[in-house]
Amino acid sequence: MSALAPTASADGTIQLVTVRERHFKTAIVLGAVVLLLAALFLFVPRDGVSTFRLGGRDSAFALPDVELPTAATCWILLGILVLLTAWALWDTWSYRSPALWLIIVFGVLAVFAFLVWAGAGGLVPVSSLLVGAVSLSVPLVFGALGGVIGERVGVVNVAIEGQLLLGAFTAAVLSSITHNPFVGLIGAMIGGVLVAFVLAAFAIKYLVEQVIVGVVLNVLVTGLTGFLYGALLAPNESLLNNPVRFTRIKIPLLSDIPIIGPVLFNQTFIVYLMFFTVALVAWALYRTRWGLRLRAVGEHPQAADTVGIRVNTSRFWNVSLAGAVAGIGGAYFTLVSVPQFGKEMTAGLGFIALAAVIFGRWDPIRATLAALMFGFVTNLQNLLTVLKTPIPSEFMLMLPYLVTILAVAGFAGQIRGPAAAGKPYIKG
Template identity: 85%
Template sequence: MTTPTLVADDGTIQLTVVKERHFKVPIVFGIVLVLLGALFVFAPRGGISTFRLGDPTSAIALPDVEVPTGPTSWAVWTILALLALWATWVAWSYRRTPLWLTIAFSVLGVFAFLVWAAAGGLVPVSNLLFGAVSLSVPLVFGALGGVIGERAGVVNVAIEGQLLLGAFSAALLSSITGNPFIGLIGAMIGGVLVSFVLAAFAIKYLVDQVIVGVVLNVLVTGLTGFLYGALLVPNEATLNRPERFGRIEIPVLSDIPIIGPVLFNQTFIVYLMFVTVAIVAWGLYRTRWGLRLRAVGEHPQAADTVGIKVNATRFWNVMLAGAIAGIGGAYFTLVSVPQFGKEMTAGLGFIALAAVIFGRWDPIRATLAALLFGFATNLQNLLTILKTPIPSEFMLMLPYVVTILAVAGFAGQIRGPAASGKPYIKG
């Protein structure tokens, strides 16, 4: 990174450049190397690791891939060490670590770990990826809601509440009507209700946005818990038996090896997620709506001078963010679980907020971050099945450890929208 500095000398102005080295990514690479090396040294595993690439239901069959556990683990570890040295040299040369290098290191690191974990066992690759995508759906919708809210200048800490009320509303309305699409609309309304309260207090009454978000999360948790016990439990057969979305298989595409069953044999909400990510990413940078949204989040005074109604723009976009997050809540009760349960979102709203930061307030990056966290959660389940010698307590910590490493390590020195969290008072 270079920082321009103006220096006056004898009446002249000279431009000097101050260079900075960024070693955060190489340090994280080094920590991962040490942890993997310690794992391979102090808990060595022998035998053969098997990776199942194909899906038994697929029209195209792929053979299983078998690799020797020990030699393969150390061979990949050596490649990782070379990549870490390369990243160190790049940082020493006053350059930023390329994104492809971080992706390559991450993929190879996961592969090395899976080779070690799968000693004498089997890793179903398609099932692992399918589970990762499924677990990521609420995170993706929550992260998109967070991106839109913060781009508009409002910190959306209430994602957890929007997911939870969306799940409750979807279960209730889908059970009453027997129609999952009505439940989906109800989930969006639930998310909008939470975001309406957030917008009203944060934009109109200028209350601290983080405090409002935290209070809303607690309020929704208590409200849904009360309604669950007072309304759903006594009438479980009629009010907590939602009609769920089934899988929709896309012909030909679903037969593509590995990714076919993962991407093209999914439910309506997953396909809606693909479309929503594409629309938000396109609209944010290619439409008048996106330009105005980014303007009120970066420089509301300038936006006001050109005729943009700052607070109104913020208000309606926070409502839109709540509707999108509510769809993520619908996934819990209309796809994942057959009924609503107390606190069933289990803090995923806060991980979605971390995905927003890790994704640098960009829809595509935030989606990829959410997929990473979903993969870490599903990996925890796989490691339990493979009976690895890692303690079960650490298994439960794995998604959150990945979240901390991602935000603190790979995110680097990033800056959010300049006016995010700051109320705008006209004049």
Template identity: 75%
Template sequence: MTTMTADEAVFTPTVVRTRHLKVAITLTIVSVVLGLLFLLSPVTGDSVFRVSDGIAWSIPDIHVPSAPTVWITWILVAVLTAWAWWDAVGYRRSGLWLPILYAVLSMFAFLAWAAQDGGVVPVAGTLAGALSLSVPLVYGALAGVIGERGGVVNIAIEGQLLLGAFSAVLLSSITRNPFVGLIGAMIGGVLVAFVLAAFAIRYLVDQIIVGVVLNVLVSGLTGFLYGAMLSPNEATLNNAVTFPNWKIPLLGDIPVIGPVLFDQTFIVYLMYIVVGVVAWGMYRTRWGLRLRAVGEHPQAADTVGIRVNPTRFWNVLLAGAIAGIGGAYFTLVSVPQFTKDMTAGLGFIALAAVIFGGWDPVRATLAALLFGFATNLQNLLTVLKTPIPSEFMLMLPYVVTILAVAGFAGQIKAPAADGKPYIKG
């Protein structure tokens, strides 16, 4: 019989295993809610999914029997929930495929229930509406990722979106050129970001407080200017020239994805480019390496010659410019006029997308698309005349946001120096 010496006992590593229960618990809650909904409001008839509409390569409508489809799909959802619990009990992390497949199946079941008795779900139209609502969220999420990767919490995304929307409508109305309005929106976002960077980085004021104050300040300022300038002069100062839709030949006629992705405005096409450039640049370029260095280990970055605070400052300004483009979407694409607080808190949902996406550009973009889909879903449910009260449908985007952040984001960690000012020496 061998015995362990004192030195071996001291240096023997201890393996600590943790059960990851958040995914399993979240899926269980959603499954129970769906099951109760299907039981208390039984479905009848058929559900119709309109895959394509008004394009060259059309696909016939898909008719499915509502009740069997709902319950078979719910059983598959329950199996995925059990799988998540099996992983949790076995101290394993569930793969990303599981919640994605769960979301697709549960949404299919829910839409089949909502479209019972011959209701029509326009798939392409629903996805296009979701993308439209997601554009400001994507730009805001990218701004949040850049700021927080550099160590600055960008709570002021809401203010950057709002001032961007105001600047865009003002300059576009005066010059009758949407591109000038877009540049003005970027400048508006940069102005808000400059104040945030100056107080948070230069004067070491708490970043959360500065961001909240800036949101309130921009809301009050744009509200005052709207009443004093835009409202009395709507024809000349609040009547923007918007970006038209530019359909890409052939690609725009592909069923489902064609009208959704390739019959869009300049700002949407620019979004594709910005997402790709930021995702590539953050992990493949010197800029991305320095950005991540000052957000994770500013002391080490300073040691190798990276100027921490200037790097943070300029990247916060870049984030503000990107958020400003998202603000321009409100007045240069959605509607040609500015109204008070028209961003309606989307800056905070964009911040939730940053957390849910794990401070990664691509994942934050996907999270923003999810929240945009949830927002558009309430409009679809209204059209389908579901028995769900309208108050609950208005809550839907925020419920999805809470479930996503509380159920999944708790497993990830922010950059180590996020929100922490750097004092050299």
């Protein structure tokens, strides 16, 4: 890693020289993971055979179960992780950033090693684990995409939690009244836009601190939906809180592909919409005029204003778009996951989505991968309970949030968000 720094020469002229720096944070994080796994395998050893089921018994292309000796496999994988950590350390010592593929391979092998340890004497259903991870990640992905759009245009979207919650509420009510889940989905988008509209109005027009507005909106939406639930939905549950849900759409042949078939091709409409939205936002952000203008407003609003871009108008409409995207994530709670709306049912997922935005470096693809990781850890908590691992249940409950903290604390320090995010723009 290198940077340019100005220096004064003997004749008084200013020259730019390359300053090389080493950043050991990634290598330290990988080393800490290796030490934790080594302590787990050493002090809480597990013997026997770990069985991995790669597909369902009713699949057209069923694969046999894979059985691995628990102890031997754990230590072999740990040795590979040590080599990858040493590789990352060597890259850092040589003034190079550790390659992204190295970090991804390390993460996959570390999770696999932990699953081998946890699955001693039990069965790990790989396809079910991945399907559950994707299902738990859907609200996080939509929330993270809304956060990326909002912060890329210069507005810190702390109100993702409120957008998810109001989206879930409006989706439940409109789907119950119309008996049409698509109407509920549109209502969820409108609910997300309403929260984003208030955020944009106070943050852009009245120059109120954006983080404070977001926090207040989350509290306001939580109280409002809680009041409406008690006053309207609970007494009229069959009429207003009995939404028609989306059913699974199974794609022939593709859904029978081992492991990935049920994950990608046997999902509900909202999950397919998630795949499309991620691809669309990732393409539009870097390949279209809209994306160029959005990024320009979030990085250097003065320069964008100079070339004729209406900065505050662009921020207003893009924050509203971000609210609509986050609202779809709220619809997943009541139109797919749970058959009715419940008080505070989002349970703080909006803040985890915001962490995914930071961990994903304000990039749609990276933020989506971060959200999927958080969803996987949440589903892993349920699997560990079934496998009866010797890990305390209290630790398993805090595992998703612990991984969120470690991810942001371990990697966020190396990255920089949009330069103008959180800063109001005053023309002239």
